[in-house]
Amino acid sequence: MKGEMATMTDEQRVREANERFYMAMTTAEIEDMDAVWVEDAKSICIHPSRDALIGYDAIRESWVSIFSGESSMSIAAGNERITISGDSAWVVCNETISVATPDGLGAAAAQATNIFRRIGGEWKMVLHHASAVPFTSQDDWPDVIN
Amino acid sequence: MKGEMATMTDEQRVREANERFYMAMTTAEIEDMDAVWVEDAKSICIHPSRDALIGYDAIRESWVSIFSGESSMSIAAGNERITISGDSAWVVCNETISVATPDGLGAAAAQATNIFRRIGGEWKMVLHHASAVPFTSQDDWPDVIN
Numbered sequence: 001m002k003g004e005m006a007t008m009t010d011e012q013r014v015r016e017a018n019e020r021f022y023m024a025m026t027t028a029e030i031e032d033m034d035a036v037w038v039e040d041a042k043s044i045c046i047h048p049s050r051d052a053l054i055g056y057d058a059i060r061e062s063w064v065s066i067f068s069g070e071s072s073m074s075i076a077a078g079n080e081r082i083t084i085s086g087d088s089a090w091v092v093c094n095e096t097i098s099v100a101t102p103d104g105l106g107a108a109a110a111q112a113t114n115i116f117r118r119i120g121g122e123w124k125m126v127l128h129h130a131s132a133v134p135f136t137s138q139d140d141w142p143d144v145i146n
Numbered sequence: 147m148k149g150e151m152a153t154m155t156d157e158q159r160v161r162e163a164n165e166r167f168y169m170a171m172t173t174a175e176i177e178d179m180d181a182v183w184v185e186d187a188k189s190i191c192i193h194p195s196r197d198a199l200i201g202y203d204a205i206r207e208s209w210v211s212i213f214s215g216e217s218s219m220s221i222a223a224g225n226e227r228i229t230i231s232g233d234s235a236w237v238v239c240n241e242t243i244s245v246a247t248p249d250g251l252g253a254a255a256a257q258a259t260n261i262f263r264r265i266g267g268e269w270k271m272v273l274h275h276a277s278a279v280p281f282t283s284q285d286d287w288p289d290v291i292n
Contacts, residue, residue, distance in 0.1 A: 050279065094197075131278075
């Protein structure tokens with residue numbers, strides 16, 4: 001894999017940034033999440049069935065709260081559609097979410113739109129919008145992220 | 147207001163493009179919707195609780211179907227947050243939706259992410275992602291758009 005980093009296309013880099021986001025949701029380490037986002041007042045995060053959180057402070061707080069729950073989550077992204085436009089890029093993908101709670105296992109599906117900006121050569125998330133799709137009903141959506 | 151068009155900022159132009167989209171949903175004229183979108187195979191539309199539609203052909207078909215229903219819709223966007231990055235822009239906004247059906251009136255709230263690209267000097271929609279927020283419950287979401 002020598003020289004792989006040097007020859008990565010923008011699409012590969014954006015795909016990798018998107019994967020790091022889902023990895024951070026799975027490791028549940030806030031530092032991993034911090035590394036994914038643009039830590040600024042214009043970043044936006046819309047969790048399923050929620051109003052938009054504006055600014056990385058509010059977004060970070062939501063992840064800290066999610067990660068501190070008793071549940072553990074494993075999220076896989078699939079079917080990524082990547083568009084690059086200058087220093088902006090967006091990824092639309094499916095999310096398949098497995099949740100282990102003290103009460104048992106749950107699963108849910110969501111659709112996500114993730115927007116990234118290239119800042120200092122790195123693709124960083126500025127927007128995440130996830131919404132449930134009826135894999136399970138909205139009522140079955142795990143409490144940890146609803 | 148002489149010369150207003152010439153001095154419009156990009157933010158104003160993007161806001162106007164976003165408003166044209168909601169106007170098209172309200173007039174329910176497919177030609178108005180056509181004028182808003184980039185009619186291309188990479189455009190993406192995610193209606194509430196639905197999987198992504200890829201490509202303007204599939205997107206157009208969904209609007210034709212929505213517009214041909216017995217219900218009439220009136221949508222107001224509010225609390226727009228606009229980010230411009232080169233020839234791309236995204237708007238996050240609240241949607242307040244009133245629906246008149248043969249059975250009566252309904253209302254719903256949603257969060258939307260809309261992405262635009264500047265093409266030939268015009269800001270055109272390339273992505274719309276809407277998801278319900280619990281103004282009403284997911285189960286009360288009007289059938290016409292669910």
